[in-house]
Amino acid sequence: MSTSRVYAVSGGASGIGAATAELLRGLGHTVVTVDLRDADVVADLSTAEGRTTAVEGVRALAPVLHGLVPCAGVAGLTGVDPELLVSVNYFGALALVEGLRPELVRAEGAAVVLLSSNSVSCQPGWPAAVADACLAGDESAARAVAARVEAVQAYPASKAALAYWLRREAIAERWIGAGVRLNAVAPGLIATAMTDALRRDPVLGVFADAYPTALGRPGRAEEIAELIAFLLSDAASLLVGSVVFADGGTDAILNPRRPAPM
Ligand code: NAD
Numbered sequence: 001m002s003t004s005r006v007y008a009v010s011g012g013a014s015g016i017g018a019a020t021a022e023l024l025r026g027l028g029h030t031v032v033t034v035d036l037r038d039a040d041v042v043a044d045l046s047t048a049e050g051r052t053t054a055v056e057g058v059r060a061l062a063p064v065l066h067g068l069v070p071c072a073g074v075a076g077l078t079g080v081d082p083e084l085l086v087s088v089n090y091f092g093a094l095a096l097v098e099g100l101r102p103e104l105v106r107a108e109g110a111a112v113v114l115l116s117s118n119s120v121s122c123q124p125g126w127p128a129a130v131a132d133a134c135l136a137g138d139e140s141a142a143r144a145v146a147a148r149v150e151a152v153q154a155y156p157a158s159k160a161a162l163a164y165w166l167r168r169e170a171i172a173e174r175w176i177g178a179g180v181r182l183n184a185v186a187p188g189l190i191a192t193a194m195t196d197a198l199r200r201d202p203v204l205g206v207f208a209d210a211y212p213t214a215l216g217r218p219g220r221a222e223e224i225a226e227l228i229a230f231l232l233s234d235a236a237s238l239l240v241g242s243v244v245f246a247d248g249g250t251d252a253i254l255n256p257r258r259p260a261p262m
Contacts, residue, residue, distance in 0.1 A: 005107075006030045006062045007232065010045060010054070010096055011072035013038040015192030016115065019221035020069055020228050027229065032061045034096070035072065045072050045092030046084055055099035065103035067232040068112045070096045075194045076155025078203045082130075083143040085151050089158035090134040090142070094165065097182075105178045111232045114184040116163040118247040119156040122188075122211055122254050130157035135164050152204055159186075163243050170241030183231045183239050188247025190219040214249025 007024050011017030012033025021031045033039040034054045041057030044050030058065070070093035074085045097112055104110040119126075127149050133142040134157070146154045163184055169175055170182035189195055189211060195218065199208045227246050230236055245251045251258075 004028050004030065005066035006032070006064060007067040007069065008032045008034065008058045008062060008065055008096070008100065009069045009071055010034040010093070011070075011115075012040075015071075015194055016187070016190060016221045016224045016228075017069070017071035019225040020071065023222070023225040023229050024232075029066075030062070032058050034058065045095065046087045051092060051095040051099065054096060058096075058100060059103060062103060064106045065100055066107045066110050068096060068100055068104060068110070069115075069228055069232070070094075070112075071115050073115060073194070074151075075197060076150070076152040076204075077197055077201050078151075080151035082146040082149055082151045082154035085154050086130065086134055086142050086146045086158050086161075087139065089155070090161050090165075091139045093162060101174075101178075101180070104180045107179075109179050109234070111181045111183070111236070113228045113231045114162045114166055114182070115159075116166075116184040116186040116243055117156065117159040118186045118188045118245055118251050120160040120163060120186065121245075121251050121258070122247075123156045126153050126156040126160070128157070128160075130154050131161040131164060134158060134161035135168075166243065167241050176240055181236070181240050183236070183241065184243045185224060185227055185231070186243050186245045186247070186251075187224050188213065188219055188245075188250045190221055190224055192221055211250050212253050213247065214253060217248065219246065219248055 009017050009021045012021045013035035024031045034041045043054035074088045133145040
């Protein structure tokens with residue numbers, strides 16, 4: 001039996017978000033997209049006003065929300081403001097999750113899929129202080145800590161903070177106790193506008209293909225969308241607080257003995 005559901009996807013104008021929206025719509029679901037452009041709800045998730053616009057815009061179109069994918073994100077490229085990066089990647093994503101919690105709870109069995117990254121376990125030396133500052137929840141303080149590092153370092157820190165938040169919150173009464181499953185995907189290098197920009201980066205471009213994969217190719221946005229659609233579905237009913245890597249084997253190559261024994 002197929003049931004038509006209502007989902008919200010931020011970053012729906014491009015890459016993984018666009019592929020996810022297309023896949024879910026193809027399965028007969030309704031999808032409300034949020035983005036800076038070309039979206040059902042046009043909003044800037046880096047600002048408080050934009051986040052309010054986003055939450056109210058989704059709420060108006062989806063009083064009951066079966067799933068949320070906060071996919072909008074900023075890459076850690078040369079010249080990118082690390083403060084903007086943490087505001088969009090961490091605080092913008094969680095503003096949607098927290099803001100739309102009533103609509104998710106109303107669905108009586110909703111799911112959220114966050115976008116973490118295999119850069120957390122595969123990119124060495126990122127600053128834990130940025131992740132800690134995000135997790136503490138004070139955006140101004142987190143921006144100040146992020147301002148001390150390059151965007152390329154802030155990026156995995158912002159994605160680690162999302163995974164840590166997920167691990168803390170997914171098991172809590174206010175989420176799983178209210179029937180909302182929280183999980184995340186951790187993609188490797190996926191061919192999108194974001195990684196096209198990485199390849200053009202004058203400093204970091206040489207590293208674009210530096211990470212090995214067992215498949216010998218980048219991922220496709222559609223491959224991540226399939227995983228997200230699974231995590232949103234009832235077929236993933238046992239997954240709570242899981243961070244699912246989808247990276248063609250990069251994490252397995254670089255971290256062969258993980259999970260580590262207790
Ligand atoms: P993309 O650049 O193709 O799409 C990102 C979207 O986010 C764009 O449409 C952009 O307009 C939107 N966005 C950016 N700032 C915004 C803001 N302030 N307000 C609203 N929307 C905003 O990127 P992608 O590769 O599809 O990445 C999607 C997500 O997946 C991101 O969170 C990214 O960090 C994560 N991710 C990507 C990869 C990869 O290799 N592509 C790997 C791991 C994780």
